[in-house]
Amino acid sequence: MSDASLPATSTVSLPAFRFSAAETIKHVVLILGSLIVLLPFYVMLSYSFKSPAEIMQNTGGFFGTQELFRDDYCIKLGRDAADCMVTPFIYNYTTAFEKAPLVRYLFNGVVVTASIFFIQVLVALPCAYALAKLRFWGREAVFGLVLFCLLIPVHAIALPLYIMLAKLGLTNTYAALVIPWTISVFGIFLMRQFFMTVPDDLIDAARMDGMGEFSIIWNVMLPTAIPALLAFAIFSVVAHWNDYFWPRIVVTGDRSLFTPPLGLREFKGDADGDNFGPMMATATIIVAPLIVAFMIAQRRFIEGITLSGMK
């Protein structure tokens, strides 16, 4: 008699041994699942520590033996063989930064995700406030439009957007990376739902205190919306840091505009056998910020990512 659907704390008297047997089976299943889920993360981390030989022969355990090996590229540069002996771990990570402008990619990633989020809030917040708290002609129509636009995934209309940007000569610019995401109908919808729960009295009180509508938004509504905003920030940052499809389309060739996913893809494109280690190091560096942030603020992240479930 397993107890899958009853909450754990409810205690229906059952013989204890059966319970633990069921419990054990559950954990076995969950652990097997965890192993499969973690497999690529294990591979990624492990390879980023290993020398090319260890990767090829699949030896060295998780961390590799960290034995020195000869860096052929260094020999090619005509240096002495003794100077070209490197520790795999250090070699992988330094190569990741040296061979490709990884710092530049990371910088681009930060600039793009940050500006997207900033503009999204700048546009969505006032609109959400107006839709939630102001009465004006056409409000229902605007909200209807928001609901309709929720149906459109931006990736799906990437092609016409690309054509528009190409016509404007904006491809291969930061603008191209940011513009399609400046409007987040989801953000408007979310904030509106949140503002609906803010009592009208608060706004009336602010008006009585002599605040204008603009300062109400930034001084009254914004602070009350911080929790929702934070969740939305996580939602937005995760989506755009990880996005590959859109940058792939609008950035062609110009490496100085590459976002981290594009940079990694480029790395893969010209990877030969020796570069597996550095490539995995790059992947680790790109994946790490979000994973680490997620580990630290788990609840907030899950809340933010599953926000779309509130609809």
Add this chain to the structure above:
Amino acid sequence: MQTTKAHWWFVGPALFLMVVILLMPIAIAGALSFTSYSLGNPGAEFVGLENYEKIFTRSTYEKMFGATFRYVFVVVPLSVGLGLGAALLINSTRRFGDLYKTIYFLPVMAALIAMAIVWEFAFHPTIGIVNSTLERGCGSVLEAWSWFARGCERGFPLWLTDRDYAIWTVAFIGVWQGFGFNMVLYLAGLTSVPRELYHAAEMDGAETAWDRFRLVTWPMLGPTTVFVVTISFIRSFQVFDTVEAFYPQGGGPSKSVYVMMFAIYEKAIQQNLMGIGSAITVVFLAFVMFLTLMQRWLVERRVHYT
């Protein structure tokens, strides 16, 4: 209040962007789908329904629909089912629930393109961890399984480059990446099921876990399921990163992984065939919008209890 026009300042920018960024492209895609437009050419020729005709008749696009639907109809049921299963298991264990939740959610956070590259390594026929692990099972009882025995004899499959396996392998990665998201949604759904309903079910004689699931859990998760299924559909329709990472040219062995987003990318961006690309875009949008409208209809009609 009555004299202020502030609201147009508030709504204006959003309205403008919505029209320009979301609505205009749909119109453009719709218009271009009837032409043979390509970037750099001054004029575009009107070709009528030719593009659509191609999409629904040519074997390339037959393969495209085949690959897309195969992918979608593997990923959606599996990622929803596994998400629900994981949520129920985690919810019913007394310990380590949070740990499992964290682990299963990791793939959702990781950049899919990075993980695709890692999976490519893991599935590598000679140095990949998957096949080397499978080889270790040779000589054990697993050989009783004929598929496994064949693998030991002639080598395990080339997961990503064998026509018979490629789409399923890509779908597996889709499931791997997506089910944690569904799990979290289901966990949220489970916490909102009133405890007293389980107690009522217990009093009414629902003695087995299955009875309680049928009577309480599953119906109460109805709204969550509708949402989870829809979002899984939309996400899996949009699969691109893995396909592009594995098969930058051509969409996999015999085009068996030629999914729609990749087709749009290849036709329009790589080959500058904007007309046909737009037509695929329109068809794609139709699918996605149909699914979302269906979801809204379901939410409002069937699963709305109170």
Add this chain to the structure above:
Amino acid sequence: MTAISLSAIEKSFGTTPVLNGINLDIADGEFLTLVGPSGCGKSTLLRILAGLEAPSSGEVVIGGQTVNAVRPARRNLAMVFQSYALYPHLSVLQNMMTPLKLRDLSLAGRLPLLGPVLARAQYRAIVEQVRETAEILKIDHLLDRKPGQLSGGQRQRAALGRAMVRKPVAFLMDEPLSNLDAALRIHMRSELAELHRSLKTTFVYVTHDQAEALTMSDRMAVMMDGEILQLGAPHDVYNDPQDIRVAEFVGAPRINLLPGSLDNNGHARCGDIVLSRAATAGAVGSVSIGLRPEHLSLCEKGTPEALSGQVVHKENLGADIYLHVSVLNGSQRLVVRVAPHEGQGASFGQTVHIMREHGQALVFGKDRKRLDLKTAGTGNVAEVA
């Protein structure tokens, strides 16, 4: 005849004790109320009886059988929950059919779509039974509705119906009226009591509302801090509370308590007041003297043993007026029930004089237990009492 008996029930959640050795025998056909403030363990006790919770130790006996290891459904009890716990996706008919289906039908018969065909006769019998019950509760016209389409009172009835169809040996009710509005709650009290009389089945009813306990039950058990402080008929519990906590909990407005002391002869005193009846046992020292509002009345100035004070608040309930009077130099407050014509004239700050009805005072010792008072023959005190 004892229908249900709970003996030495203990329960703790982690290290927090919730129930400390409860003994309770419930007679067949009785309406027994468990009443107490929130957190006193009354709901836990009910859930242990239902089988939804396992006791840490102790025995639950139903109809002569120990049922500790029996699953809730097999105990043949029915429960009405505070939130009604109706299945929101099922119609009232289906809700009421559920316990019968789970009890009477095989696994095949419960299959969706196919089930009704396979077990046609049984289905018809079940529907028939549900209809009968629905008619008794006057909800037969609501059978096709979903719980979401019902009003609070209708949901309440549907929940009752689901409990009734099984013809259980006892009904367990966990604050079933607390989600209803005030008027409906009072109406449902009498309806539940009537239902109990016509069904002649045991009711075990949990509430935090002492008025519900007083109005409906045959016997009530006042619980506090995981113990039953007093068990008895409502009349006895109200008039003869054995513990100061019971006296305070039962009765609205609350009983007035004045600090006093017990003299060497066993007479309780508070200011000028000396009770004529003397305690037969109990240590000399400080006590509390309890006076119910209805045992106090206004009197003329100069009446012996009267307390004087200022009116600080007036509660007009129409039929009665409760005057709150600050007495003993403002250190205590007494609530006095007066007739409307008496109270009408009273204004705030006005000085009034209060006397008590003799023989009604309740005296509680330092251990919170009631002190037994006897009319003693010591004449000098008798004259003032």
